[in-house]
Amino acid sequence: MSIRKYSVKWVAVLSLLGMLLSPFLDAQPLLAPPPERSPGQSQLPEDAPDLAGEFAFVRVQYDSYYRGGFGYGPWSVDFPAADRNFLRGVSRLSNIRVMSEPIVLRLDDDEIFEYPFLYMLEVGRNGGPYFSPPELQNLREYLLRGGFLLIDDFWGTREWQAFENSFQMVFPERDIVQLPPDHEIFRIYYDTNGPQMIPALGNPENIPERDASVATTHAILDDMGRVMVLINFNSDMGDGWEHTYHPNYPTRHANTAYQLGVNFLIYSMTH
Numbered sequence: 001m002s003i004r005k006y007s008v009k010w011v012a013v014l015s016l017l018g019m020l021l022s023p024f025l026d027a028q029p030l031l032a033p034p035p036e037r038s039p040g041q042s043q044l045p046e047d048a049p050d051l052a053g054e055f056a057f058v059r060v061q062y063d064s065y066y067r068g069g070f071g072y073g074p075w076s077v078d079f080p081a082a083d084r085n086f087l088r089g090v091s092r093l094s095n096i097r098v099m100s101e102p103i104v105l106r107l108d109d110d111e112i113f114e115y116p117f118l119y120m121l122e123v124g125r126n127g128g129p130y131f132s133p134p135e136l137q138n139l140r141e142y143l144l145r146g147g148f149l150l151i152d153d154f155w156g157t158r159e160w161q162a163f164e165n166s167f168q169m170v171f172p173e174r175d176i177v178q179l180p181p182d183h184e185i186f187r188i189y190y191d192t193n194g195p196q197m198i199p200a201l202g203n204p205e206n207i208p209e210r211d212a213s214v215a216t217t218h219a220i221l222d223d224m225g226r227v228m229v230l231i232n233f234n235s236d237m238g239d240g241w242e243h244t245y246h247p248n249y250p251t252r253h254a255n256t257a258y259q260l261g262v263n264f265l266i267y268s269m270t271h
Helices: 011-024 081-093 110-114 133-144 156-167 237-242 251-270
Strands: 058-061 103-106 117-121 148-152 216-221 227-233
Touching: 081 237, 081 251, 110 133, 117 251, 133 148, 133 227, 148 251, 156 227, 227 251, 237 251
Parallel strands: 058 103, 058 117, 117 148, 148 227
Antiparallel strands: 216 227
């Protein structure tokens, strides 16, 4: 198993830098537009490594209970632009070396054990994720062995219930807890002042979707209190990444999406 822990000596310095810069981040984009590339060429900076990076962005492909969840279903929303832009963001905003392209894996693929960070989204649509027995076993083992799963972009009571029904099958003995705004995950690199509601494209005023009122962040913890599953509820980081350069997407929301995403990544790599 290659889920591994990384050196944290540089985190304190970079965390301080992130906090010092926080008041100025709304004024300008955190991520400059990428240079023009030929078709098929990586969108990462020229100096970003293509091979053997410390961080690979792995998106989970999953099946849903009904209505088009199989194949290209809710799991593929924002793909691949969001994933590629987040990789660019990590490369530009931290000292973490990244792999050049995102990866898509299913949970019954043992290759997930090679990567310490997984990403899922839209887990409340189409009845929620459907996990086969091998997927349940792999995901449970992956998380208990030190892996980290970030869940993003689902809204309201109905979608929460669909998500909860699915994930109770992974850890029926563990509660889903709400993280307080002062949890270290919100200030390990950037100080985000707790959970933040990040809107979808077309909602510049950040009006809550469905019956949501505020963004909250929840977690499933291991026996030592480490966050194994981080649940970004009533918020859409993926749209913030995907639409970083869209003229109608507010820069402040894109910046917040990167701040939260980098925080979550650094937590996963240091805990």
